[in-house]
Amino acid sequence: MKIQNPVLPGFNADPSMIRVGDTYYIANSTFEWFPGVRLHESKDMVHWNLLPSPLSTTTLLDMKGNPASGGIWAPDLSYADGKFWLIYTDVKITEGAFKDMTNYLTTATDIRGPWTDPIKVNGVGFDASLFHDKNGRKYLVQQTWDHREYRHPFNGITLTEFDTSTMKLMPKTARTIYRGTDVKLVEGPHLYNIDNQYYLFAAQGGTVFTHEEVVARSQTLDADSFESEPDGPFITNFDTPDFYLQKQGHGALVNTPSGEWYYASLVSRPWNHKNESSHDPRGWSTLGRETSIQQVSWDENGWPRVVGGHGGQVEVNAPKDAIPTEAPADNSQHDDFSSEKLDLNWNTLRIPFDANMGTVGDGKLTLIGHDSLASDFNVSMIARRWQAFNFNAQVKVTFDPFTYQQMAGLTNFYNDNHWSWVFVTLDDQKRRVIEVAENNRDTYTSYLKDDAIVIPEGTEAVWFRTQVRKDHYSYDYSFDGTTWHNIPVELDAAVLSDDYVLQTYGGFFTGAFVGLAAVDYAGYEQPATFNDFDYKELPETK
Template sequence: MTKIQNPILPGFHADPSICRVGDDFYIATSTFEWFPGVRIHHSKDLVHWQHVASPLDRLSQLDMKGNMNSGGIWAPCLSYHDNQFYLIYTDVKQWHGAYKDSHNYLVTAPTINGPWSEPVYLNSSGFDPSLFHDEDGRKWFMNMIWDYRKGNHPFAGIVLQEYSHAEQRLIGPVKKIYDGTDIQLTEGPHIYKKDDYYYLFVAEGGTQYEHAETVARSKHIEGPYETDPHYPLITADQKPHLPIQKTGHGSLVDTPGGEWYFVHLGGRPLKGKYCTLGRETFIQEIRWTADGWPRLTDGSQSPALEVDAPSLPLHPFDPEPTIDHFDDDRLFPKWWNSLRIPIDQTWLSLTERPGHLRLKGMESLSSLHSQALLARRQTAFHCSFETSVDYEPEYFQHMGGMTVFYDTEDHVYLHLTHHEIKGRSLQIIRTVKGEYDEVLPSPQKVTATGPVKLKGVITFDRLQWFYQDQDMDDFKPIGPVFDVTHMSDDSADDVRFTGTFIGLVTQDLSGARKPCDFDYFRYEQHD
């Protein structure tokens, strides 16, 4: 029998929402502060997956300039009804401290590739919104509700309200339908109708190592909901031997043949703790008990790295290319993301120097506003990445090169810059928990003009940079071997939610937007 190998979406792909339309399966995942917002993958067999859409691709749908780290798009919900896709999402502006400034919206499209509509504002009472289309034609909106008041548990339960498609707004009373269990931190609601019951799936325990998924059910959508007496459905809490940790926050789907599967987030830690790839998407097979409760097919509550595939014809996709030559007038869309702002001609061009990506220097790597940073996810523990950069910095405020980047607080940056004595030089900046450091005691002088090749190799928890100047036959190491575990959710003093990216970037801290040109970008997985 064919097996599904987990994770099905490696690298930073958190909070999966799965939807079936006929013979096609789609998963939407969170993107947080990375633009465009929401990633959607497609499959025909639940084994092979391919990125097909990023719906929130313009400022009128998503304006994240100034959003704090790990803000932005939290936990989208994708559904399909009456020949239309519905995508619910949260744009989180601020989430540290007592308050959560989280605004919930809806966009729709006739096909998964769009065109996706302008957003309909729904509410701001909490995050993790979801939409359920009932058999009688009514639509129901859910979210967790946030209680900022002193002495109250901030995760105050799941609330339900009707959504009027005709009026494009929420209508009727808001009703709390579920408080959660003793695991607490109840969030991520999704409702499904099966036989005579409404099943409410919720995430609990927080999105770190105590994470879990719980199921409750009711004969009526407004409750009362009875919790599965054998909750949770899945968790890796107190199971440090498992290769998949942090399991929870997921959604349910059936196949045309009546098989059932549950997709969920999880993490694969290095050194027993650090999930440098971020929270990824995994899948488990589900069976239903005689008394109507969902269970993992092996009878446990633990995630498996391998599960039986459904009885569907296999439908593999062509492998992704390993290199973007920047020879076309558009970027290879499955790879690239920008930070908080749209990819547009104000800071990026593929035509001003044909065959090259031109980035125009903007703000620093610590900026929450306007960075000339183009990046892709790290999707394997052992990988290499390479570029050729042509850049003539005139001042120390000019920088351009390649970065391994978690967020503005944690990154490592190999770049060309100008040194008053050595001229054009290479330097490495490392930022850990916001603390800036120049790694090379003395910058590495390179030829005054022309391209310089840069390369990085990540082997699990280690990063080594390399460079190749024009008079060199091969790459030469530069700088020490770096421990990259600080680029993970788990290294921060507070919780955070994304994953490691590898990017091309330039800064002009003088404000003149000096351009930096890249001839190609190569990314290869070695495991």
């Protein structure tokens, strides 16, 4: 078998991979999307199945009002003492001198839960991980934030001992064990004890095209005791601009039962418009930061090296002792909303799907209109990741607005400043109409205006479809679900990419979603009904 990278396509960033027995688990960042932390499992590293997210209650995760790309940063999953340990960070500020955040700990004996109520750990810095040493002691390892404008904000990797008798840190034990290289922006640390040496894996260079992972090692856990790997970095694509995979870096190391080694890393697959250089701009990552897995060997001096070179490989040999795992052939999804629980592929913004937002079951999804899609608080939307460059997604919508302040439809969404949608609303003649609008850097544009498509009297429902084709996308409508009409508005998919958002905003960590939404900022909570959602992936084109 071969691992085909990325193994977790679409927004699956900052992987924390572990092995428990013969099973591998990966935990990924989810930022402002609820529920928090995305989990997958596999026995062969090739085929992965989605598991329930652990942070599924507001007791474990309260993100109302969090900024875009705040929330859950770089969770760390580990296993020790007969249970899973999950360290996660809830970031409340993304812009400016400060990174107000809280690191929490929750545990579970079963990966599917239940997870314990969260323990507040600290707020020293993000990307915290828990290291279980062979001598039984435990340590929190984390990026350290420095708000002082005359210092670099990424102030090294701090190690603090964790007391399991009190389930609290011991702040007086804190020390900086590694300051990174001149590349700076050192973050995402994971610590391992291998052959009686301590190996620290850490990301550098920012999670953009200069991203990389470095390795340092030490005989002790003393302050400033770690030396960097010679001939590094361990993995990067900064100097491989024409390679299919880019931005590899932040990740975690795992060994197989038979002693092979692998490294799970974040990765992106940027594309370019036909009239652009492939080097500048290097591209637009609409699928966000995904997960790749590379094989690792050890050189004669005991340093880890990525097999095939530090740029990595698209196709990687699976573990020799892999146990074949059944998983879906692709990420296509059909949802008839017959279940009273949302499918695991669906996410909501900042808040859980509950009776305030709507209901699901008996073949329909009902969303109660609340805030606009530009809000950070009470948005009635469920959305799933773009996980392919080319796909069609469609849904049936029933909605009866009585003011233009009420809207419901199908959206392609990156964050509150970058999204578009096709929707039903009311015009000034009190007719139900179809409009297409886009929010681009928080500038809102209605494309049809006075030419909005009038829904014929007596028409109960409309069908909406989006056709995404790597560098552009469009919307269609139907009054019978069979005969489709294209709306002549072609939108630039780059607007929904990490790289485009980065040009004006520091929170650029997620990826594009396609979703269903209802808005009633008039405050009357007008509901919309959705039936038969379909997301169909299509072959990739050059």
